[in-house]
Amino acid sequence: MSLSDGTIRWGILGTGFIADLQTRDLRENGFTVQAVGSRSLDSSKAFAEHHGIATAHGSYEDLAADPDVDVIYIATPHPMHHANALLALNAGKHVLVEKSFTMNAREAREVTEAAAGKGLVALEAMWTRFLxxxxxxxxxxxxxxxxxxxxxxxxxxxxxxxxxxxxxxxxxxxxxxxxxxxxxxxxxxxxxxxxxxxxxxxxxxxxxxxxxxxxxxxxxxxxxxxxxxxxxxxxxxxxxxxxxxxxxxxxxxxxxxxxxxxxxxxxxxxxxxxxxxVGSRGMQFQAAEVERLVKSGETMGTILPPSESVAIxxxxxxxxxxxxxxxxxxxx
Known part of the structure; x- marks a missing residue:
């Protein structure tokens, strides 16, 4: 059963293990994965080829600037979540940020406040909540x-x-x-x-x-x-x-x-x-929540609101x- 109508276009920031898992679940459940970005163009191209993704970017900045991307999944290690999420948000993209959300509460507040100020979704990718x-x-x-x-x-x-x-x-x-x-x-x-x-x-x-x-x-x-x-x-x-x-x-x-x-x-x-x-690994459900929020014009849901990610x-x-x-x- 498809969990997405495919109209919202996803970008994947990072090409590591967790990015691979999330992208597979997206592709298997009807989501549109439009682009991927890595600090290495070779890594990005290899990831794009493996997953059948149309566009490969050789930098996170190019991915954030891609006009054909609506939501960016932040799949980098913990210390990079804060900067990567702010990069995407400042480019007008909604974000699904791997857990733990950031390194500390101060960084988490900065990300959630930036999202709120721009009317964008910033959801922590605690996939278990949505299973x-x-x-x-x-x-x-x-x-x-x-x-x-x-x-x-x-x-x-x-x-x-x-x-x-x-x-x-x-x-x-x-x-x-x-x-x-x-x-x-x-x-x-x-x-x-x-x-x-x-x-x-x-x-x-x-x-x-x-x-x-x-x-x-x-x-x-x-x-x-x-x-x-x-x-x-x-x-x-x-x-x-x-x-x-x-x-x-x-x-x-x-x-x-x-x-x-x-x-x-x-x-x-x-x-x-x-x-x-459930089909796939189960990471598709958190992505479905992001799409629900984006389509409804909401910036937060009740299952894992941004304030709770900060409190955690x-x-x-x-x-x-x-x-x-x-x-x-x-x-x-």
Whole structure:
């Protein structure tokens, strides 16, 4: 089933792994991918040829200036999101910005304020928010099926490259578990419970000075808690739980992908089993939200408004402060 009528034209900024995944999902679901931009024209041409894209630009500036592009997907590493998003916005393009949205809350505010000032969409590409199983989970919670939500538990642990020179292990490039992996459970906690009233965080660090593993407890004024953790050198089942006064929701491995979940009553009775596979990887749904906003003339939706992306970055700033993780003088 096509999720787009193809009238909105996409540009892809960056040609790495995540750009490839998003572009495949766009192409497989009826979206028009008009152009790609890279700092290397050869890389851009190779990406365009691989995906059947009409135009290849040898710079991000040329992509932003392309009159045949309406929306730009920012697929570069974290430290470049802020500058790349502002480049696109200042050229009058809507943006879908890879998560984490920026390096810190200050940068996030600057991007969202620029978008608001120009009447443009700036959506964080937290693709999980827009997946069908997450849409259904929000409906179940809103209906009171599991009662009052008391706790959210979510993990994101992976065994990633150990090379000290790799981006993931370089603090200047936003390395560590938090921005790449922790963003998922932290965003999920915000999705279900909102912004916490306080945060308690702990971490262990690598020899290169990034967080090898981080855990945090989010506390809420009503007594609810979120327990989130991430690790970059050990893998786990990566499941998630939403625990309520009348039952719980168990989201299976790997919870932030399009996976099944089960709703249980407090006595263990199964109330609902959700298992609806989606086509492609699932990144097409966030793109569909961008197109919906653009066509409706809105600049923000309710699933992930820009203010929440800023608040999530502020929470990660606080976690970094507590664990002593710095990204350089200009990024704190």
């Amino acid at each position: 069908p199983h997450m849409v259904r989970i929000r409906e179940i919670i809103a209906a009171g099926t599991i009662g009052e939500v008391r706790k959210v538990i979510a993990s994101h642990n992976q065994s990633l490259p150990k090379d000290p020179a790799h981006r993931l292990n370089d603090p200047a490039l936003g390395g560590g578990a938090l921005l790449d992996l922790g963003i998922y459970p932290i965003s999920f906690a915000f999705d279900i419970l909102g912004a916490p009233s306080s945060i308690r965080a702990s971490a262990s660090m690598t020899a290169t000075g990034v967080d090898r593993q981080t855990a945090a407890i989010f506390d809420y004024d009503d007594g609810a808690q979120a327990v989130v953790d991430c690790e970059l050198d050990a893998a786990s089942a990566n499941r998630a739980l939403v625990i309520g006064s009348e039952g719980w929701i168990d989201i299976e491995h790997t919870w932030y992908n399009p996976v099944p979940f089960t709703v249980f009553a407090t006595d263990g009775t199964v109330l609902e089993r959700f298992d609806e596979p 970055m502020a929470a990660m700033d606080e976690i970094r402060r507590q664990i002593g993780l710095g990204y350089g003088a200009d990024r704190a």
